[in-house]
Amino acid sequence: xxxxxMRLEPINNPNxxxxxxxxxxxxxxxxxxxxxxxxxxxxxxxxxxxxxxEGAFGSQFALLETLNxxxxxxxxxxxxxxxxxAKFWNIGAEAQLYAGxxxxxxxxxxxxxxxxxxxxxxxIVASIIAGAxxxxxxxxxxxxxxxxxxxxxxLFNFIFLLFVSMLLEGPLKDPMGMGWPKSARLIPExxxxxxxEGLRLHWGFGLAIFSSIIVxxxxxxxxxxxxxxxxxxxxxxxxxxxxxxxxxxxKTALISGGLAALAGFSEVAGLKGSLTLDLSxxxxxxxxxxxxxxxxxxxxxxxAALFVAGIFVGADSMSRAAGVPTYLADIMLAxxxxxxxxxxxxxxxxxxxx
Amino acid sequence: MTDTLVEALSLDAITKRxxxxxxxxxxSLSLNQGEAIALxxxxxxxxxxxxxxxxxxxxxxxxxxxxxxxxxxxxxSRAALNAGVGMVHQHFTLADNLTVQENITLxxxxxxxxxxxxxxxxxxxxALSNKYQLAVSPNARVGTLTVGERQRVEILKALYRNVRIxxxxxxxxxxxxxxxxxxxxxxxxxxxxGLAIIFISHKLHEVMTIADRVVVLRHGKIAGKVxxxxxxxxxxxxxxxxxxxxxxxxxxxxxxxxxxxLRKTSTLDIGNKPGLRDVSLTLREGQIIGLAGVSGNGQAAxxxxxxxxxxxxxxxxxxxxxxxxGWTPHNAVKSGIARIPEDRHKTGTIADFNLTENAILxxxxxxxxxxxxxxxxxxxxxxxxxxxxxxxxRCPGIDTPIRLLSGGNMQKLILGRVLEGQPRVILxxxxxxxxxxxxxxYVHNQLLNARNRGAAILIISEDLDEIMALSDVIHVxxxxxxxxxxxxxxxxxxxxxxxxAGSGFDGEVSNAS
Numbered sequence: 001x002x003x004x005x006m007r008l009e010p011i012n013n014p015n016x017x018x019x020x021x022x023x024x025x026x027x028x029x030x031x032x033x034x035x036x037x038x039x040x041x042x043x044x045x046x047x048x049x050x051x052x053x054e055g056a057f058g059s060q061f062a063l064l065e066t067l068n069x070x071x072x073x074x075x076x077x078x079x080x081x082x083x084x085x086a087k088f089w090n091i092g093a094e095a096q097l098y099a100g101x102x103x104x105x106x107x108x109x110x111x112x113x114x115x116x117x118x119x120x121x122x123x124i125v126a127s128i129i130a131g132a133x134x135x136x137x138x139x140x141x142x143x144x145x146x147x148x149x150x151x152x153x154x155l156f157n158f159i160f161l162l163f164v165s166m167l168l169e170g171p172l173k174d175p176m177g178m179g180w181p182k183s184a185r186l187i188p189e190x191x192x193x194x195x196x197e198g199l200r201l202h203w204g205f206g207l208a209i210f211s212s213i214i215v216x217x218x219x220x221x222x223x224x225x226x227x228x229x230x231x232x233x234x235x236x237x238x239x240x241x242x243x244x245x246x247x248x249x250x251k252t253a254l255i256s257g258g259l260a261a262l263a264g265f266s267e268v269a270g271l272k273g274s275l276t277l278d279l280s281x282x283x284x285x286x287x288x289x290x291x292x293x294x295x296x297x298x299x300x301x302x303x304a305a306l307f308v309a310g311i312f313v314g315a316d317s318m319s320r321a322a323g324v325p326t327y328l329a330d331i332m333l334a335x336x337x338x339x340x341x342x343x344x345x346x347x348x349x350x351x352x353x354x
Numbered sequence: 355m356t357d358t359l360v361e362a363l364s365l366d367a368i369t370k371r372x373x374x375x376x377x378x379x380x381x382s383l384s385l386n387q388g389e390a391i392a393l394x395x396x397x398x399x400x401x402x403x404x405x406x407x408x409x410x411x412x413x414x415x416x417x418x419x420x421x422x423x424x425x426x427x428x429x430x431s432r433a434a435l436n437a438g439v440g441m442v443h444q445h446f447t448l449a450d451n452l453t454v455q456e457n458i459t460l461x462x463x464x465x466x467x468x469x470x471x472x473x474x475x476x477x478x479x480x481a482l483s484n485k486y487q488l489a490v491s492p493n494a495r496v497g498t499l500t501v502g503e504r505q506r507v508e509i510l511k512a513l514y515r516n517v518r519i520x521x522x523x524x525x526x527x528x529x530x531x532x533x534x535x536x537x538x539x540x541x542x543x544x545x546x547x548g549l550a551i552i553f554i555s556h557k558l559h560e561v562m563t564i565a566d567r568v569v570v571l572r573h574g575k576i577a578g579k580v581x582x583x584x585x586x587x588x589x590x591x592x593x594x595x596x597x598x599x600x601x602x603x604x605x606x607x608x609x610x611x612x613x614x615x616l617r618k619t620s621t622l623d624i625g626n627k628p629g630l631r632d633v634s635l636t637l638r639e640g641q642i643i644g645l646a647g648v649s650g651n652g653q654a655a656x657x658x659x660x661x662x663x664x665x666x667x668x669x670x671x672x673x674x675x676x677x678x679x680g681w682t683p684h685n686a687v688k689s690g691i692a693r694i695p696e697d698r699h700k701t702g703t704i705a706d707f708n709l710t711e712n713a714i715l716x717x718x719x720x721x722x723x724x725x726x727x728x729x730x731x732x733x734x735x736x737x738x739x740x741x742x743x744x745x746x747x748r749c750p751g752i753d754t755p756i757r758l759l760s761g762g763n764m765q766k767l768i769l770g771r772v773l774e775g776q777p778r779v780i781l782x783x784x785x786x787x788x789x790x791x792x793x794x795x796y797v798h799n800q801l802l803n804a805r806n807r808g809a810a811i812l813i814i815s816e817d818l819d820e821i822m823a824l825s826d827v828i829h830v831x832x833x834x835x836x837x838x839x840x841x842x843x844x845x846x847x848x849x850x851x852x853x854x855a856g857s858g859f860d861g862e863v864s865n866a867s
Contacts, residue, residue: 222727223724224727226711230707233707234700237715240661240663242662242682242683242719
């Protein structure tokens with residue numbers, strides 16, 4: 001019988017090579033594995049990756065498309081990163097996203113006839129509150145009764161999506177929509193303007209970048225950020241030192257829910273103009289990938305979101321040109337995530353074979 | 355003991371390096387059948403590493419392990435067990451929800467065997483427990499047993515597997531002096547039957563009692579091997595530390611006003627750990643109170659009450675005579691209560707935080723380190739640097755994660771963190787557990803200095819020597835009940851031991867003798 005035993009030994013002071021080599025190998029292996037799949041699909045792997053790169057960043061149009069796609073991912077990525085940092089496992093960014101989108105539609109289709117300068121900030125704040133309240137429920141269940149937030153936040157996704165579906169089939173249904181389950185369009189005052197005149201990029205992207213900087217500042221400079229990190233790393237020591245763990249978890253949940261809701265706001269007010277059930281192709285879940293790839297660093301979330309968005313957008317155009325299914329993008333992301341998680345562990349531990 | 359000596363174990367030139375640290379440097383030792391050797395050494399001397407190599411948990415860089423002449427394959431725990439090596443760990447490895455018999459036989463039967471010889475196993479256990487005076491019922495659930503009984507189960511478990519070499523890692527740390535005597539009687543019996551024993555300890559008088567020979571480790575090297583009959587406690591201590599350590603001199607003090615008082619406080623039981631029963635305790639200015647007792651008898655509840663992590667179900671906590679309001683750890687710190695927690699790794703520090711972040715852990719909300727919710731990192735770093743300098747914390751820098759520090763240096767940082775606030779009350783829970791002698795004396799001197807400037811101090815410790823050396827007043831805690839106050843020198847260790855075992859509370863021992 002082949003005996004294969006291994007142990008992990010922590011590395012105390014990882015050097016630069018130890019920190020950078022495993023992630024680099026992870027990236028290369030991802031490319032290798034997807035190349036094999038591309039070949040199986042009957043395409044030349046070099047041209048596949050070339051087409052993905054070109055489709056994502058190769059033209060002004062492609063680049064703007066990538067930035068637009070990255071915008072909701074930055075918000076959901078931030079939401080997940082903030083929560084995971086405090087070890088609050090918010091899997092429900094999808095629901096919170098729809099909460100933001102729903103509020104945006106409710107307030108933006110003409111009930112409030114205010115000028116944009118007042119209406120937009122009002123809708124932003126209302127969206128944040130809606131997402132925060134939606135996540136407050138699982139947070140309270142966790143801190144009061146010890147209910148696992150992974151389960152509650154995950155199930156809330158389904159509940160809330162069905163709720164939105166019900167509204168779109170009923171009271172929110174656009175009377176001019178020819179029967180489609182779709183809300184009425186926002187009034188112009190409730191739409192986010194373009195970032196630059198004539199370019200298909202809206203202010204949601206600016207808001208996303210701004211949010212990531214704000215979150216970074218909160219995490220590194222504020223007492224709340226310090227508390228959130230302390231609770232995430234060691235609840236027991238944090239409580240002993242006088243930090244109210246439950247209060248910190250609730251504050252974390254409010255921030256996380258608010259950030260995810262901004263994704264919904266920005267998609268509706270910046271891009272779509274109305275609410276449909278296909279508003280998000282899983283941005284909430286992809287936010288988890290983004291946050292993990294960014295090692296939960298708020299500034300890293302921007303980079304990771306651009307990477308992930310680039311793969312999606314690039315794969316779309318690659319698929320049209322090379323005839324390889326777009327599912328290749330999903331596989332690439334999944335493999336990248338798994339290998340990256342492994343690589344991150346290998347930057348901290350050494351494998352010893354006995 | 356037979357006349358012809360049979361070599362049970364021989365370790366030959368074992369060397370193990372962890373990065374730049376040499377944990378074991380060409381360590382050789384041998385052990386005969388029917389012999390007990392003591393492995394003595396400060397924390398970090400390499401005792402645990404050596405035992406882990408013997409057990410195949412680590413692979414030595416060089417050197418060989420032989421059991422009864424047979425070379426053990428390196429890094430194979432199963433081979434060590436099969437060769438008859440057994441170990442009683444300091445932290446027991448028993449399943450609470452199983453019975454004594456189930457714990458003992460666990461792993462000895464094949465999972466695939468259809469029938470189990472339960473009656474035979476039971477008879478064997480009873481025979482062993484009678485033979486070695488290890489009184490414990492095979493049907494009792496381990497969760498209901500006392501610490502002393504659990505240790506007996508651990509020893510029975512080893513004997514049941516026919517071990518020929520038994521390693522005991524600090525077996526007396528959790529026992530009363532009386533239970534220790536019982537343990538030694540059992541061990542002597544087993545030794546006379548031919549068992550070879552390695553006894554790991556840093557309690558010199560126990561080593562002198564039980565061992566035939568002593569092997570002293572210092573900084574991973576053998577510092578000396580001596581026969582017990584040719585040595586003394588003082589000589590061993592010197593060998594262990596390399597220098598003669600002088601315990602701190604304790605002058606008498608005059609206690610002042612009551613700063614913190616527990617008045618008839620009771621708390622709920624937590625699992626099988628008893629809560630407090632009408633405990634009254636007064637901490638006074640300029641006085642050290644020592645709380646002696648076997649671990650898990652309510653010390654944690656007292657520490658939590660004083661530290662603000664718990665509120666009594668009945669009774670009161672008074673701060674300078676005023677009943678406290680809204681008792682939380684934060685308020686306790688603000689009221690001038692400094693807390694050195696029992697577990698510096700899990701509660702005292704956050705492993706992945708750096709020294710600066712750990713230094714401000716209890717103080718980050720004070721105006722020194724933050725304004726309106728924004729941290730002042732410049733001031734925090736100055737504070738951490740000051741502690742590192744003043745309390746001689748050896749570290750690569752204040753930006754290092756604290757998990758890279760040794761236990762002693764970690765404790766010095768905690769000490770600095772709590773003492774820099776000039777606290778009026780200090781709760782020191784196991785302040786020197788696991789520290790080397792140098793660090794122990796340092797911590798004790800800092801506590802004495804704090805007492806001399808007027809702080810009220812409560813030391814909770816399982817080490818009776820520490821309690822007796824430092825305390826102006828001693829209380830014993832047993833099953834959540836607190837003994838009367840004994841003045842310095844009033845009680846002998848044996849008398850305190852009786853209280854620790856709970857007998858004094860029923861009037862069997864008078865307060866003073």
